[in-house]
Amino acid sequence: MEKILVIGCAGQIGSELTLELRKMYGDANVVATDIKPADKEITEGGPFEILDVLDTHRLFGTVSRNKITQIYHLAAILSGNAEKKPLASWHINMESLLNVLELSRELNLNKVFWPSSIAVFGPTTPRVDTPQFTVMEPNTVYGISKLAGERWLEYYFQRYGVDGRSLRYPGLISHKTEAGGGTTDYAVEIFYDAIKEKKYNCFLGENTYLPMQFMDDAIKATIGVMEAPAEKITVRSSYNVAGISFSPKEIAKEIQKTIPDFSISYEPDFRQAIADSWPKSIDDSVAQRDWGLKNTFDLKRMTSLMLQEVGKKFN
Ligand code: NAD
Ligand code: AKB
Numbered sequence: 001m002e003k004i005l006v007i008g009c010a011g012q013i014g015s016e017l018t019l020e021l022r023k024m025y026g027d028a029n030v031v032a033t034d035i036k037p038a039d040k041e042i043t044e045g046g047p048f049e050i051l052d053v054l055d056t057h058r059l060f061g062t063v064s065r066n067k068i069t070q071i072y073h074l075a076a077i078l079s080g081n082a083e084k085k086p087l088a089s090w091h092i093n094m095e096s097l098l099n100v101l102e103l104s105r106e107l108n109l110n111k112v113f114w115p116s117s118i119a120v121f122g123p124t125t126p127r128v129d130t131p132q133f134t135v136m137e138p139n140t141v142y143g144i145s146k147l148a149g150e151r152w153l154e155y156y157f158q159r160y161g162v163d164g165r166s167l168r169y170p171g172l173i174s175h176k177t178e179a180g181g182g183t184t185d186y187a188v189e190i191f192y193d194a195i196k197e198k199k200y201n202c203f204l205g206e207n208t209y210l211p212m213q214f215m216d217d218a219i220k221a222t223i224g225v226m227e228a229p230a231e232k233i234t235v236r237s238s239y240n241v242a243g244i245s246f247s248p249k250e251i252a253k254e255i256q257k258t259i260p261d262f263s264i265s266y267e268p269d270f271r272q273a274i275a276d277s278w279p280k281s282i283d284d285s286v287a288q289r290d291w292g293l294k295n296t297f298d299l300k301r302m303t304s305l306m307l308q309e310v311g312k313k314f315n
Contacts, residue, residue: 001025001026001029002025002029002069002070002110003025003029003030003031003066003067003068003069003070004021004025004029004030004031004068004069004070004071004072005031005033005062005063005066005068005070005071005072006018006021006030006031006032006033006071006072006074007033007034007051007053007071007072007073007074007075007096007100008033008034008053008073008074008075008076009032009033009034009038009042009048009074010034010036010037010038010039010042010177011034011074011075011177011180012172012174012176012177012178012179012180012188012215013074013115013169013172013215013218013219013222014032014034014038014072014074015038015039015042015176015177016174016176016177016215016219017072017074017219017222018030018032018038018042018046019041019042019045020219020223021072021223022045022046024223027045027046028046028047030046030047031046031047031048031049031062031066031068032046032047032048032049033048033049033050033051033053033062034050034051034075035050035051035052035053035075036050037050039177047066049062053073053075053096053099053100054091054092054095054096054099056099056103059099059100059103060103060107063103063107063109064107068107068109069109069110069111070109070110070111070112070113070226071100071103071104071109071111071112071113072112072113072222073096073097073100073112073113073114074115075092075096076092076093076096076115076142076145077089077092077093077142077181078142078179078180078181078182078183079117079119079140079142079143079181079182079183079271079274080181080182080183080185080270080271080274081180081181081182082140082141082142082145082181083140083141083142083270083274086141089141089142089145090141090144090145093142093145093146093149094145094148094149097114097149097152097153098152100112100114101152101153101156101162101164104156104162104164105156105160105162109162110163111163111164111165111226112162112163112164112165113164113165113166113222113225113226114149114153114164114165114166115166115167115169115222115238116146116147116149116150116166116167116168116169116237116238117142117143117146117168117169118130118168118169118170118171118210118211118278118279118282119138119140119142119143119146119183119274119278120136120138120143120146120147120150120168120238121134121136121138121143121277121278121279122135122136122137122138122139122143122277123137123139123276123277124137125137125279126279127278127279127280127281128279128280128281129281129282129283130240130279130281130282130283131240131283132235132239132240132283132284132285132286138277139277140274140277143277146168150166150237150238151237153166153236153237153238154236154237157236158236163230164236165225165226165228165233166225166237166238166239167218167221167222167225167238167239167241167287168238168239168240168241168282169213169218169241170184170210170211170212170213170241170242170243170282171183171184171185171187171210171211171212171213171243172184172212172213172214172215172218173187173188173212173213173214173215173302173306174188174214174215175191175305175306175309175310175313176215178192183204183210183271183274183275183278184210184212184275186202186203186204186248187210187212187248187251190202190248190251190252190255190264191255191306191307191310192310194255194259194262194307194310195259195307195310195311195313195314196314198259198261198262198263199262199263199264199265200252200262200263200264200265201264201265201266201267202248202252202264202265202266202267202268203267203268203269203271203272204248204266204268204271204272204275205248205266205268205272206247206248206249206264206266207247207248207249208247208248208272208275208276209245209246209247209280209281210245210246210247210275210278210279210280211241211242211243211244211245211279211280211281211282212243212244212245212246213241213243213244213295213297214243214297214301214302214305216296216297217243217294217295217296217297218241218243220294220296221241221287221293221294224291224292224293225239225287225291225293228290228291228292232290232291233290233291234286234290235286235287235290239284239286239287239290239293240282240283240284240286240287241282241284241287241293242281242282242283242284242295243282243295244295244297244298244299244302245280245281245282246299248264248266249264250299251299251303252264254299254300254303255303255307257303258303258304258307259307
C-alpha cells in the first residue's frame with residue numbers, strides 16, 4: 001500500500017489534490033502538510049502536520065515516521081510574488097525541491113510529483129503551440145527556478161533512478177481555494193468580482209492570451225502522469241499541458257452571457273511583462289501520446305461551473 005505525503009496541501013492545488021488522493025488511497029494513507037493551517041476538511045479528514053519543507057530534519061522525520069512511499073511536493077512561490085522577492089523565492093523553490101529529491105534518493109521512495117509551469121518558457125520561445133522541446137530562456141525568477149527544477153528532476157532520474165514526474169501546468173482555475181500570487185490569477189479573481197461587484201479591473205491587457213486549465217482536468221492529469229507505468233514516461237523533465245487558451249476580453253464576454261451587466265476594465269501592472277514572455281498556446285501531444293492526457297473543460301463549460309460554484313459562496 002502506498003503512503004503519500006502532500007507538501008503544500010493548503011494551496012490552490014493541494015486543497016483539492018489532497019482530497020482526491022485520500023479518495024484513491026484511503027484517508028489514513030495521505031499525510032497532508034503545509035507551513036500554515038489548512039481547511040478543516042483536510043486537517044480533520046486525515047493526518048495533517050504543520051511542516052516547513054525547508055526544515056530538512058523534520059521533513060526526513062515526517063517521511064520516516066509515516067513510512068511515506070510517494071511525495072507530491074506543491075510548495076512554491078508563484079510568478080507574481082516571486083518577482084517581489086527574487087532571492088528568497090529562488091531559495092524556497094530550489095532548496096525545497098532539492099530536499100525532496102535528496103530524501104527520495106536516500107530513502108528510496110517509489111515516486112515524486114513536482115509541478116513545473118508554462119513559466120519555463122520565455123520571450124525567445126515560439127509562442128503559439130509551444131512544442132514540448134524548444135528554446136527555453138525564461139526571464140522571471142519563478143521561470144528560472146522551474147527550469148532549473150526540471151533539470152534537477154531529470155538529473156536525479158538519470159543518475160539515481162528517482163522516479164520523478166512532472167507537468168508544466170498552465171494557469172489553473174478553481175473555486176475551492178483562491179490563487180496563490182501568480183500571473184494567471186486574474187482568471188480566478190474575475191469570477192469573485194463578477195459575482196460580488198459585477199465589475200473587474202484586470203491587471204493584464206484585454207488581448208493577453210494565456211494557456212489555462214480547469215482544476216478538475218489538472219487533478220486528473222496529475223494523477224494520470226503519476227499512475228502511468230514508468231516505461232510510458234519518456235519525458236523526465238516535465239510534460240507540456242495545453243488546457244484552453246483565452247484572453248481577458250474573451251472570458252469577460254463569456255461571463256456576460258450569464259451576468260449581462262458585468263463590465264471589465266484594464267490596468268496592466270508588472271505582471272503584463274511576465275504574461276507577454278509566456279506562450280499563448282501549448283502543444284501537449286507528447287503527454288497525450290505517452291499516457292493519455294485529456295482536457296475536458298472548454299471556456300464555456302468552465303465559466304458556467306465557476307459562476308455557479310463561486311456564486312454559492314456568496315449566497
Ligand atoms: P499556492 O501558493 O496556492 O500553494 C502553495 C502552498 O505551499 C501554500 O499553501 C503555502 O503555504 C505552501 N508553502 C509555501 N512555503 C512552504 C514551505 N516552506 N513549507 C511548506 N509549505 C509551504 O500554489 P498552488 O497554486 O497550489 O501551486 C502549487 C504548485 O503548482 C507550485 O509549485 C506552483 O509553482 C505550481 N503551479 C501552479 C499553477 C497554478 O496556476 N496554480 C500553475 C503552474 C504551476
Ligand atoms: C503563475 O501565474 O505564476 C502560475 C503559473 C502559470 O505557473 N499560475
